[in-house]
Every structure is written in C-alpha cells, then in structure tokens.
Amino acid sequence: MTNPALATLLQQPHGRLDMLPYAALLDLSFEKVGGELQLVMPFDETLIGSPGRLHGGAISGLLELAGLLTVIAAQPAGETLPRVRPVTVTVDFMREGACVETRAAASITKLGRRVVNVHAQAWQGSRDKPTAAAHINFVLDWPEQAAPRP
Amino acid sequence: MTGFAEQVAQFMGPFVGRVPHNKRLGLRFIASGDKWVELQLPYAPHLLVDPDHGIWASGPIITLMDTCVGMASMLARGAFEPHATLDLRTDYVRSPKPQATVTARGECYRMTRQIAFVRGLAHDGDPADPIAHVAGTFMFSASKLAGGTK
Numbered sequence: 001m002t003n004p005a006l007a008t009l010l011q012q013p014h015g016r017l018d019m020l021p022y023a024a025l026l027d028l029s030f031e032k033v034g035g036e037l038q039l040v041m042p043f044d045e046t047l048i049g050s051p052g053r054l055h056g057g058a059i060s061g062l063l064e065l066a067g068l069l070t071v072i073a074a075q076p077a078g079e080t081l082p083r084v085r086p087v088t089v090t091v092d093f094m095r096e097g098a099c100v101e102t103r104a105a106a107s108i109t110k111l112g113r114r115v116v117n118v119h120a121q122a123w124q125g126s127r128d129k130p131t132a133a134a135h136i137n138f139v140l141d142w143p144e145q146a147a148p149r150p
Numbered sequence: 151m152t153g154f155a156e157q158v159a160q161f162m163g164p165f166v167g168r169v170p171h172n173k174r175l176g177l178r179f180i181a182s183g184d185k186w187v188e189l190q191l192p193y194a195p196h197l198l199v200d201p202d203h204g205i206w207a208s209g210p211i212i213t214l215m216d217t218c219v220g221m222a223s224m225l226a227r228g229a230f231e232p233h234a235t236l237d238l239r240t241d242y243v244r245s246p247k248p249q250a251t252v253t254a255r256g257e258c259y260r261m262t263r264q265i266a267f268v269r270g271l272a273h274d275g276d277p278a279d280p281i282a283h284v285a286g287t288f289m290f291s292a293s294k295l296a297g298g299t300k
Contacts, residue, residue, distance in 0.1 A: 057210070063208060091235075
C-alpha cells in the first residue's frame with residue numbers, strides 16, 4: 001500500500017475505508033477513540049460463516065486491516081510511504097463472533113524501518129472480552145528498495 | 151473413500167459456496183477425500199486491498215484457508231460436529247500472480263479427543279510453488295471419537 005490518500009484519510013477523526021476494495025466489501029469505517037484508531041465492521045448477513053456466527057475469516061480480515069492501517073498511520077508524515085505487506089498472521093479465536101457490530105484496534109509492538117510487529121484485537125460490545133486477536137509481522141517495502149518479488 | 155467422506159464430497163462440498171461469507175467472496179468447492187479438501191477462490195476486484203498494485207487482502211485468503219482446513223478437520227472427525235477455530239497461522243510466501251485463481255488444499259494430520267491439528271497451502275496454479283502455508287487447530291466438543299484417542 002503506497003497510497004498517500006489513505007494516510008491523509010487516516011488523519012481525519014473518522015471516515016469510510018472504501019478506497020480499499022476488500023474494506024468496502026466488509027463495509028468498514030474508522031473512528032479515532034481517545035487517539036486510538038478503531039475499525040468498525042457493522043453486522044451484515046454476508047459476514048456469516050455458520051448459522052448465527054460471523055465467519056472467522058471476516059474477523060481475521062478486520063484484524064489484518066486494523067494492523068495495516070495502524071502501521072500506515074504510524075509512518076512519518078511527508079515521507080514516501082512504503083508498501084506494507086503481512087508476512088505472518090497468527091489469529092487466536094477466543095469467542096464466537098455474534099451477529100452484531102465488531103470493532104478492532106491494533107498496537108505496534110516494534111516499529112522498525114523494515115519490519116513492524118503488531119498485535120491486533122477484535123471485540124464486540126465489551127473491550128475486555130475479545131472475540132479474536134492477531135499477531136502480525138508486516139514487512140515494509142520502501143520504493144527505493146523495491147525489488148522483484150521472489 | 152468412507153461413507154462419510156462421500157457424503158461430504160456430495161452434499162457438504164457444494165454447500166460451502168453457499169455459506170453467506172464464502173458466497174460473498176466467490177469461494178467454491180473443488181474436491182475432497184478422506185482427510186483433505188480442495189477449494190478455490192477466483193480473482194475478483196473486491197478481494198484486493200491495494201487496487202493500484204493488484205495486491206490481495208489477507209482476509210480472503212484466511213477465509214479460504216480457514217474454511218478449507220475446517221472442512222478437512224470435520225472429514226477427519228468422521229461426523230458433523232460443532233467445532234471452532236482455536237488458532238490459525240498463515241505464512242505468506244509470495245503474492246499471488248495478478249488476477250490468479252487461488253486454490254487451497256487443506257488436511258487434518260492429527261485428531262485427538264478435542265483438538266484437530268490441520269495444515270494447508272494455497273497456490274495459484276502450481277502446488278509446488280505455493281503463495282501461503284497455514285497451520286492451525288480446531289476445537290471439538292469431546293462428545294464423539296472418530297480419530298485418535300489422546
């Protein structure tokens with residue numbers, strides 16, 4: 001992701017994420033809550049994976065985007081943005097995803113120039129009862145280092 | 151194939167594509183055996199996170215793999231029993247080729263009283279050159295034994 005428009009968007013207090021097609025599919029928006037970037041995924045029938053439950057893959061997608069956007073928002077302003085890609089994603093599922101709104105936020109454990117380690121959490125209603133959590137290692141591809149992918 | 155595996159291949163397999171979230175993404179059933187499942191996710195613009203560079207979001211791949219290995223664990227269980235993903239790790243070895251159809255193959259390599267241990271890979275044409283590997287566990291209620299005994 002190198003889109004500077006996305007970094008600009010994330011400076012707003014809230015907004016929709018339709019410029020990312022998969023985020024549009026999940027109907028995602030974001031809100032800054034006390035300085036924290038939170039992603040909001042409203043319930044929709046198309047998120048269901050088994051009767052009465054959200055698909056774990058949709059919750060994983062939400063977690064990954066919370067991580068990705070938190071990494072993009074943490075890049076120094078005015079610099080060329082790197083392309084941010086997840087290399088390893090580990091998701092723990094703690095509770096069933098009910099048919100209600102889901103939120104997710106991520107914290108950066110280590111912000112490196114090439115690797116960013118992120119912990120993301122998703123919850124429904126009560127923040128202290130997480131639905132799922134993810135540990136994601138992102139690799140940053142800076143434009144000047146751009147090399148053919150293996 | 152066992153009777154249960156045949157039942158899954160005939161009835162449950164085609165049903166996978168009708169699960170609301172799978173249907174939304176365009177996921178489809180290809181084949182299954184006694185302990186393995188093959189599914190496909192054809193390229194669609196709504197699966198991308200970065201349309202400028204044609205980069206897939208991670209969520210659709212996780213949805214594909216979670217569905218695939220979840221079904222494999224049910225096959226290994228030998229019965230339709232409620233189960234939930236405990237955790238799932240995805241390693242992204244490389245990006246899919248532009249507009250590729252992603253094929254997932256998942257298997258359950260160990261079944262215990264409560265836990266199914268699963269692994270799988272995703273490729274875009276050549277299984278020897280995968281785009282992602284997954285490893286995970288599913289939790290079953292201990293009501294019925296079909297696999298191991300530990």
